[in-house]
Amino acid sequence: MNIPSLKSKLDILQIGEELGIKIDKHGKAHCPFHNDKTPSFQFSKEKQIVTCFSGNCSAGTMDVVELVKKYKSLELPKALDWLQERTGEVNQENLTQSQTATKPNYQSDFQQMQSSFLASSTARKYAESRNLDWKSLEVGYNAFKSSRFNYLRGCITFPLKNEKGDIVSLYGRSVRTTGGNHFYSKNRIGLYPGYPNRGTKKLILTESVIDTASLLNNKEITESFALLSLYGTNGLTAEHIHAIQQIESLEELILFFDGDPSGKEANLKHAKYLKSLFSETTIRIVQTPEGTDINELSGSHDKGIFSDLINKAESFFFSVDPDTSGDTLSKEQETVENKKLPESTQNTYKLDTNHKYNLKYQTDTAKYEIKGGIAKNGLDRLVISLHIIHLETRKKSRVRLDLYEDKQVEKTAREASEKLELRADLLEQDLNYLADLLDEYREQEIKEKEEKEQEKHYVVPEDEKEEAFKLLKSDDLIQKINQLIGQSGVIGEQGNRVFLFCIAVSHKFENTLHALVQGSSGSGKTHLVRQITDFMPLENVIRLTRVTESSFYNYGEYDLQNKLVVIEDYDGLKDEAELAFRELQSNDELRSSVSAKDTEYGSYRTQIRVVKGPISSMAATTRGAIYEDNLSRCFVIAVDESKEQTAKIIDYQNRSAAGEIKTNQKDKIQTLLQNCIRLLKPMEVINPFASKIKLPEQAFKIRRLNSNFQSFVKQITLLNQYQRKKDKQERLITAKEDLQIAIEIMFDSIILKVDELDGSLRLFYEDLKAYVETRGKEYEFTQREIRQDLRISKTQMQRFINDLLELEYIERKGTGMHGATKYKISYWDDNTALKQRIKDNLKNQLTQL
Template structure:
């Protein structure tokens, strides 16, 4: 028998049992090769190898036999060959015999561990597997996962014993059909699925769970027949706090977070009806258990499952605390780790609430729900419940994000959601809002006169983000920002409808959160004995914000930290809005299509990941010299380029784990930011500039009165007088005459803002054109990607 044949048919776990050596549940045992007081020999069943961490003995199953019995290599090979015949005879059988033969649990375990090892190797080599795991934000280095490409029984691996075992355990299904070559064609169970191992109390893989990577509606979850074992393993007997998740992929998501993995034990249920007998028995044996936490989905079925199972668990552990994490609606653990930083999961667990025990008897509950501790319904394929919302269609969303001219497509979708006009501003606001999940979120102040629609605009943009991540405020009191929980404002989008209503203390707190991303305060609290002591309270402010104001000039410090946008108050924009309003009232607007566009944009935000970005052009493009607060604006400008690259992450290449900015991203950023940069240069804010341009166009050399200005601009008395006073103070217009007869005004300074705009445009165009020949040697001009409707 060849050495390779011995390794394939003789397992180290069997050899250890033959020598009466029993590893513990962590696959550790006292090393037989030196005097060992504590278990230092590590067994790796999947690789069929061992290693001692003390004496450094290591090798495969043949080497173990050679070392244990002190044999020569040739003698060890003969001994192993004999063991194959006595320990575990491998008998060839027909497919019918394989199905009818009861194979020992040890043989099953050895085979399942071996087959999972091949799946595990495939996961690191298969691009579809790596793509799916990346979409799910699952890290191959942190979790044990495989991939079933359906090829494990082909090629050199194809042998009769393998086929028979696969048929016996359900990995292959014989459909009594032959192919063109005359060979039997088998159906592969769980094909194109990522694979998770289910383990027994001895930490051995005894079954497998397959999660379809194609995301088919009614065929997502597959378990081998005669399912057994738990994921990720049996809890440590010393467990004090146990987290139960609704699904295996949710449990895997939590396993990646060190802070959670180190402080809690984790166990996956098999759906909302999947708290089975094996899980219950494992929990019952946890003598030191103090608390069970349900971290189920945020839908109705997930919320109710925690409540109903709390009744069952109290019959097993009378004194333990049972809590439930308040998962946001339409979210589960995996979607949260896709769309947010890990801190949000830690925060949700910290904010869990205890489930209040109901008065109904457990027997009544079991009767009503047809539930018994010894028999809980299990299905090979778990279908979504009727109450569960339609899951995120990852495949369609990714296809959308792979389109060329993505920003243009997003802008069209934004318009379909009901935001009329404001083509450039709405796209910039969407990009800024979408940064709320990043480590350096962006901020914007939208400035306009009263009734110009500024609050409506930021509110509509907020509607396009996942609503569980949006916080809307009409006003913020002086100290309220200091009173939030430490992570309550992390990865959130804040909407401040009226910045003018914030008092100075609230404005200061807001500036600190934007600049330093935290607020620290010393507060007095009472300890358990009633003594007053001072403690440090911290609020982390990793959020994005959109604010509206009529008085942009009053918020110099805030404006320097935020992008400034002006509402379009032109007659053309007014006509667009009125036309839309009339169509909506007449029933000519398809509101279902608007809602569909909103949901699609929310799905896009949920699937986008917070990627690291490398911008090779960062040192090669400069802002103009006369820009206001150049240092801060340059950082904001680079941040917009970064965020545009993140939006294009499914089209960008990766280098050392960072997605690479392309010249189109820089060009798009300049185009989108152009008006905001103009406002940074201009001495007049957005609304005042629009007001002054109307006066310049109408009264080039003529005097005018306040009433004539009102008729020309359309502004009412209070707002108009405020603007006139500002222009007089800045010496753009001159006031003369007497108050009792009515003042007259004349334009005294004709600044040429159009010339400034032209020079700025040329400034950026020249730099970008110089960069284009350096990208892949392409001398042709890049087509403009922002063709607004």
């Protein structure tokens, strides 16, 4: 009876129960190969296999033969005998013949390789170049032309032996200078140079087979120490631990690894783990010279250097947290008893996310790189482009797969196993654990993204809250806020700065306001906007220096809701972006029709994309003629470009340069005002005086102006909410003082709505009239003399003159002696009288309330 025939007569579930494994009706059981708190051992009656799906276990997938071998710690022949007894048939001869037919005879193959080594000058020269005394070593050379050992072609070979001393697999070191260097037989087992003698007292562990071979040539070392090679810095396997456990009275374990960073890291990792297993054994670490290894030292130094380095090896000590040491140690001991990789090592497997488009993950089996990150195609799949890399040969297997598809994972592990000469079950286990890590990583990314998209809730500290409430409940709140703004370094602009502050605060409420700050180039308009923005809670501000045409449409649905949007260069907005901005101001949302891929069917469909407001906004512009729709939506605020304001700014700059300005005061005021805004609550406001104040009828777009005025009155009431009375419905009631403050603050804006000249043009025209009036109303002037007197640029001067000509405020009067055009004021308006009339009218209305 051969093995397939034997397996066909067995039921893996019945064998599992006979072994003492308790299996529930769904085929699940607690894994016997690790400390399994929840059932992760799944039997498949259809496939006749069992798999442990825990990330803390290396058992992987097994058929009935492998299950018995692992559970009862039997060699294959013994396991087959045990199973055959359960069938009631005995035919050992066929079984062993079948096994012999499929299993390589490494003993005879290696003897042939030894003969090939002696016959190959290339192999001998390579061994000598590596300072190996090949005459005293078991070393071969693969000259086979058959495909059976094709992966070892051109390699000197070393035998890996089992506990009985039989050769059970091979290690190859390429003699070529290109390609990979290290090669192992498929499903590598066995140790080099073999299992240590049970009576060993002192054992040296090296990083590689070549390093161990180098020490085997040193008689002084071999007389005092046994040697055992790991398979690289991550190559301390369960078989190594099993071999060390067979030693009856081991006194010393010496780690002799390379003097590079990876060797030093491996020293500490393995020393800590070995000490937890062999607490009575002294663990020492050889301090290998920087950048060298044992093989290099054997060629560059006298043999006595090894004894000297070993004698100077430092003892390793570590303490374990008393609260956790018992649990940790028992788990590791149980791990070794079941011949699997150290649980402590498994728990250190981390996903390297330093580069989101090149995620990395490494185990004792292989290295894994996820190129391009995780595909964004829904949470119902986990599609990755994966590179599986052999730790020593650096050979790669590349594949694109969905880690949620078990069949794809099994196939990938199987194919990579054949290509890289690694164990398929360990690769499959790594892929399953990698899926868990990527799940956690993706969930964390989604969580962080959601947190960024949602409004951040800032908790005001109690001491700061008390100070903010004190200000909010004080008399003359708006006046005090204006004073604080001035103390923080906002020079002049007394009316504009508090006006902008009130507009910016409106982002917290339902009826938001908008400001367009107008001024010539270099007038400080952008600086003023930035200063006022600094008083707003940072989590509620979106500052933009450049806006592409479709960017407003691409925000998330709630990204802009109740945010202050600040555009520092409004003149740079394209038509499409300006249209979207106006729609947000007027309608509190954007609705666009877009084509998007249907995640369920994969086809493109039309969808409605919505971006919700409301927003409050501030923007700076140099435009004289502003688009009519913008004028009606916003409060237009003209910055102060007077000589007096310039003198104030220069004086402040000078005092700041001299160190006379306290910079910490600015930070304290900003924090105080930000906290005040955070403590304000959206509330409904009723204004009992709403119908009793009439704005000037000659104002531009009086309907929109009146709407803005009523909204601004509400804003003043909301700022004073901790001082205002409420009705039975808990609505704030506007006080007479709120109307008075609102009119005082926005008076200049009301005048701008009445005046057909914009803010900066009106300032220029008033200065021009003052200049001409001193010379007589019939005086004719040139652009140059006005430009030099008022100290404005040629470009600004040209714009102002053209605008005044178009509005028929001035006229051309011919040319002078040098060809310069002369102008004369043709319309002398009285803006001061107009202002006074409107102010008196509003004041009278307030008096009659």
